[in-house]
Amino acid sequence: MPTAFLPTPKRRLLTGLIGSGIQKSLSPALHEGEGDAHGLRCQYRLMDLHELAMTPEDLPTLLEAAQLAGFNGVNITHPCKQRVIEYLDALSPEAQALGAVNTVVFESGKRTGHNTDGWGFAQGFRHGLPTADLTHAVQLGAGGAGAAVAHAALNLGMQRLSLFDQDHDRAQALAQRLQGQFPDQQIDAGHHLETTMQSASGLIHATPTGMAAHPGLPLPAEWLRPDHWVAEVVYVPLETELLRAARAQGCATVHGGFMAVYQAARAFELFSGCAPDLGRMLAHFEQLIAAPQTESTHA
Structure with a gap:
């Protein structure tokens, strides 16, 4: 996997997802399951704009709250992938080329946007x-x-x-x-x-x-x-x-x-500094998908 922008490996991991209509996302289970395998105390929270009665205009508030709460970063999905860019300090080459961000890493007081979808x-x-x-x-x-x-x-x-x-x-x-x-x-x-x-x-x-x-x-x-x-x-x-x-x-x-799992795996690596086991994450995904919980092409 690419190693640029990777943070130092951690023992605790607090992350989440910002988007609308995300209550059935598989991301919490995928990230927390892989965190467990690495011995991390991993918590993945959903920040659903629909449930919170918020809009993309509230992104600055959500990003600041996540940083202040000690989040390592957040995933970003519809309808915020383009809007979030104006509230970031830096972009990875992939995010810069695509003009869209699906992963924001918080480190040293800075917000760096990435895109792991591609x-x-x-x-x-x-x-x-x-x-x-x-x-x-x-x-x-x-x-x-x-x-x-x-x-x-x-x-x-x-x-x-x-x-x-x-x-x-x-x-x-x-x-x-x-x-x-x-x-x-x-x-x-x-x-x-x-x-x-x-x-x-x-x-x-x-x-x-x-x-x-x-x-x-x-x-x-x-x-x-x-x-x-x-x-x-x-x-x-x-x-x-x-x-x-x-x-x-x-x-x-x-x-x-495969895309769903691999984009999550790359995001997990960016958040944690730990190299995920792709085979293990695929197997976990297959277990989860056997009882469908989501209807999304997103994180």
């Missing part, structure tokens, strides 16, 4: 699709998670990435920003999904479609071919309708659980 996706992709053809991928979704995933795909060596989003302007803006960061690769905002799928080698899905609250497929199953690979970001259910359809067509697939 690293989590890349690790999961390598694990589940080690021989994937990186010639041309279609990505559905250009929001916060989509930006991190797209950046990671290009870092993995994707030669061409075609972005699609219900908000075409958002896809266009992301494509333009990424093109500036990856000038030797082709990034475009697509208009004709069916036609683009015909030339693509794979599909990255980064929208909420497939979650319990948003059932269904993000595109017609017949647009998938046996030589396509499919990478999913949604992790509850672990087998989405898209993954079932893709497997029925003979596609190689990777589920969203």
Whole structure:
């Protein structure tokens, strides 16, 4: 794992998650379970804007309260990943490149923002699709998670990435920003999904479609071919309708659980200074997911 910005290993760990509608998040169990394995007294608290009757405008108050209470840091999820940046002292290279933060580390009175989503996706992709053809991928979704995933795909060596989003302007803006960061690769905002799928080698899905609250497929199953690979970001259910359809067509697939675990593992390392056991965290995640507790693509 990357070692830059890592704090000194600790014996106690107080962290949490700031976001809205996060009561079913798996993050507390994942972080506290890994903390136990390292002999840490780990507590992970949820700061749910909805439950607290707060908005992103209250981020300064929440960050200051967490620092004063002795938190080692906090995770950040929807709708605060971009807004939180203005209240930080420094950004890691990943967070700077993405313009979004999902992890804030408090150390020496400073707040440093990180983004572990892209690293989590890349690790999961390598694990589940080690021989994937990186010639041309279609990505559905250009929001916060989509930006991190797209950046990671290009870092993995994707030669061409075609972005699609219900908000075409958002896809266009992301494509333009990424093109500036990856000038030797082709990034475009697509208009004709069916036609683009015909030339693509794979599909990255980064929208909420497939979650319990948003059932269904993000595109017609017949647009998938046996030589396509499919990478999913949604992790509850672990087998989405898209993954079932893709497997029925003979596609190689990777589920969203890997990204969920690996981004949490990297955040745990940043908070604690301890190297997490990825296999142990994956096994713990599989136990938790057997009795679904969350409907999120987020932390």
